[in-house]
Amino acid sequence: MFIVSGSSSRDLAKELSLALDCPLIKASTTRFPDGECYTRIDAESLEDDVIIVQNTYPDGNLVEMFLLQDAVRGLGAKSITLVIPYFGYARQDRVFKPGEPTSAKIMAKHLDMDCDRVITIDIHKESVLDYFTCPHEDLKAAPVIADYFRDRRIDIVLSPDIGAAGRAKDVGDRLGVPHDHLQKTRLSGTEVRIAPAHFDCTGKRVLIVDDMISTGGTIVAAAFALREAGAASVSVACTHGVFVNNAIEKLTSSSLDAVLCCNTLENEVSNISVANLIADTIRRG
Ligand code: R5P
Numbered sequence: 001m002f003i004v005s006g007s008s009s010r011d012l013a014k015e016l017s018l019a020l021d022c023p024l025i026k027a028s029t030t031r032f033p034d035g036e037c038y039t040r041i042d043a044e045s046l047e048d049d050v051i052i053v054q055n056t057y058p059d060g061n062l063v064e065m066f067l068l069q070d071a072v073r074g075l076g077a078k079s080i081t082l083v084i085p086y087f088g089y090a091r092q093d094r095v096f097k098p099g100e101p102t103s104a105k106i107m108a109k110h111l112d113m114d115c116d117r118v119i120t121i122d123i124h125k126e127s128v129l130d131y132f133t134c135p136h137e138d139l140k141a142a143p144v145i146a147d148y149f150r151d152r153r154i155d156i157v158l159s160p161d162i163g164a165a166g167r168a169k170d171v172g173d174r175l176g177v178p179h180d181h182l183q184k185t186r187l188s189g190t191e192v193r194i195a196p197a198h199f200d201c202t203g204k205r206v207l208i209v210d211d212m213i214s215t216g217g218t219i220v221a222a223a224f225a226l227r228e229a230g231a232a233s234v235s236v237a238c239t240h241g242v243f244v245n246n247a248i249e250k251l252t253s254s255s256l257d258a259v260l261c262c263n264t265l266e267n268e269v270s271n272i273s274v275a276n277l278i279a280d281t282i283r284r285g
């Protein structure tokens with residue numbers, strides 16, 4: 001088995017190759033002066049099962065993935081598994097307004113053209129994977145997030161909304177602490193109250209979990225409200241730290257005590273590794 005590392009996921013691919021004890025093959029990816037992607041896999045042949053680790057976000061990484069699939073097949077791969085730590089475009093999983101594409105479907109369909117298995121982590125909508133014809137699996141980061149916080153003294157786990165309550169329950173149950181979701185209540189035309197739906201967080205060490213942080217707006221507002229309401233500390237952990245613009249600075253200079261994410265997107269706070277989670281799944285076959 002070979003691990004091919006795309007440019008989006010160098011550290012994760014390296015960890016995965018160590019966990020699975022199989023060779024790591026690097027793809028050298030550059031851009032032509034006009035911006036087009038050029039990639040070359042550093043191998044003469046790959047006549048075995050091949051795992052490509054690469055995100056499909058932002059757009060350049062998606063194109064790189066298509067090129068890697070073709071290059072790997074050209075080198076004789078017996079099977080191709082795509083490990084897509086962060087699957088881009090999963091939010092547009094249906095047509096919300098007439099005239100829109102189903103972006104997630106079209107991305108999946110194109111990736112599906114040359115692969116034998118797909119592994120994603122906390123994809124925004126699991127239904128997106130049904131667009132793949134090959135075997136597919138979405139892994140949950142809750143166990144590794146819970147492991148990270150096991151000795152960090154958390155009293156309650158919250159999700160930013162009721163829709164994500166399952167993730168807070170999963171992490172909370174693993175830590176042996178209660179969970180709840182945050183609820184926005186409009187107090188007046190200009191005032192909104194954000195508070196846990198059922199629990200009082202006064203004096204509590206709170207952990208908010210979410211699948212992704214993009215601008216950080218949701219979490220900054222929630223952390224501010226929780227500290228105002230008397231929480232002793234507020235930490236946040238998400239699976240995908242998308243962190244657009246200056247979101248990391250915004251979060252670290254807010255009322256939050258800790259900001260963590262998994263290494264599905266590699267950045268300065270991606271200290272929770274999903275490598276063993278992926279390795280266990282691949283070992284199981
Ligand atoms: C929403 O469905 C997601 O789970 C996140 O809560 C959302 O994307 C966060 O966005 P932002 O960081 O821009 O507030």
